[in-house]
Amino acid sequence: MEKFSPEERHQLILNLLESHNKVMATDLAARLGTTEATIRRDLRFLANEGLCKRIHGGVLSLVPPTGTQEQRLENRNSEKQALALAALTIIKAEQVIFLDASSTHMLLASLLPNDIGLTVVTNSPAIATRLLERQYIRTILIGGELNYAVGGAIDITAVEALSKFRFDLCFMGICGWSSAAGFSAIHYQDSQFKRHAVSKAGAIVALCTEDKIEALGSYPFMTSEDVDYLICSPSNTIAKDYFSQLDCTVITSNPT
The missing domain is CATH 1.10.10.10 (Winged helix-like DNA-binding domain superfamily/Winged helix DNA-binding domain)
Structure with missing residues (x-):
């Protein structure tokens, strides 16, 4: 029985x-x-x-439920704020960085130092709008057809625009990560845009909330081994233990 x-x-x-x-x-x-x-x-x-x-x-x-970038800001906001603060430790003067469309990256954009000669490239109008307030940060908005769900341009025009850049740091938005499949996205076109973006990066950074760990989207776009910096909360033991075994710098945020 x-x-x-x-x-x-x-x-x-x-x-x-x-x-x-x-x-x-x-x-x-x-x-x-x-x-x-x-x-x-x-x-x-x-x-x-x-x-x-x-x-x-x-x-x-x-993968966690999605919405617009503004709607996603309401989900795990304090954890995302802590991750954004921790990300500041790897940003250096005169760098060219890419901020992929992401609610966590919106928070990071508002925290970037204004006086170290940064150039920020993004495919997200919401991120670019936040950077308009930072007059000493050079901001370049990649054009193309905007995807409502993603919150940025991810079409062929946006992909072609990436060819003009080489990023010191590429902050890549993720929908999920699994030890079996690496990093994944929900939308096919977004996954293809992300593949091109990471190919232009000197170093790849992933800011990962706990709800995205061992969660699988339909379209893998990047292996675990590709990531140079993983930024997560200190309680995220699965990610910390896994990425500490790779050639990857694991940075944990301060508890909020």
């Missing part, structure tokens, strides 16, 4: 997924006192219901 009903197993799996972001069939079978075959059926059912993403041997959380 099964220890739990299918409905109970489904809820327990979702509860574990919410707290751990990734669960594996072998671990679930042992924890729930059932067979791996039963757990695999459960995971297929949950994935088909759109509640998680299948990976080999288990499932991952879905």
